[in-house]
Amino acid sequence: MTANYTTAVPVTGRTRDEIACRLAEDLVDGYTVNLGVGIPLAVPNFLPADREIFLHAENGILGMGPYPGLDNEDPDLTDAGKQPVSLNAGAAIVDSATSFAIVRGGHLDVTVLGALQVSEVGDLANWYVPGRNPAVGGAMDLVVGTPEVWVCMEHVDRKGEPKIVPRCTFPLTGLRVVTRIYTDLAVFYLIDGHLVLKECAPGVTCEDVRRNTTATYTEDLFS
Template identity: 65%
Template structure:
């Protein structure tokens, strides 16, 4: 296996910045734990995106500083957050009604595994405490499911796999995958590689990806230099 040098990998903040770039103005977006929680701090000032936290916050802003943190105001990862102008605090029933009623445009989630046809496993590692949260409601109720994650796990094993071996959160629900090495879109239940991180070659992506996919690099979204 050809190892990708660490200097070529995007940081977690850079992955979040890439996701933020692709969100459309006016979107209402749910955020899962992990890299997704960094996205609000990466939204450019000329773009309006409303961020939703499943426990009842609509209008999540960037993380709060230690001086201004309110322990009763947190994101899905229990980190202290700020609120944007016009934000609302609602009960859990109302929050999940937004999810189940199809009122969100995108959910951005972390993942343990994503399969070649867009299955998602992100809630349970065998032998550890289960923590499903609202993920199953989100992948069933939101039309776009974007995953933001590292390309391989801590042991260097691919997280883009042919078939998930961990319990599924949702079947054929993922529509995009953003990693520190590449961006994939899912079209007709098949992964398509649309972008490699600068300094990373398609051959290197192939080496660290178990899942079958199609190379569509000509469809890469334009990025600011």
């Protein structure tokens, strides 16, 4: 279905931390997961206690832990967003070449990234807003080197414009690479190249999602 879109209608859904928490619920025991900048960096704080998830940061950490707490920060130990992190038992610190060998060698199960736009077929734009300084980073390597690409982001941008769109208008990071989208309003899966609404956030209706999404999608909600 498509939205009869004129302008986005403000809706209160999940907070940024709650988006990260919702995504963390779906990580499988034993997964090795890369976390990009933005909302993904909150994921370590919400990992289920009964699962062992190996977190990778492209700046050279495998086995990254959550924020270490006030006064416990080590300025030489940060995630990809330069925020203080801890290390889990058995963690490794490696150089950039080795870190990207992990990415390019297909050793990750999931990469979790923020996005500026995601198209209805899973195209991703997350590295450049026209008119601003570009920041390529490692996203292009990550989306081609990882079988599952999960995006977590706010559903609309700061101007209230939808970020899940028929076609991306920003420069692309990768074509048909996104497999899931977690936003403050909803959870979408990309199934056989088609966008499927699987879940509405608490307090959010299917109509709320429809009014804030310009992409075409179908509904197959979790029971």
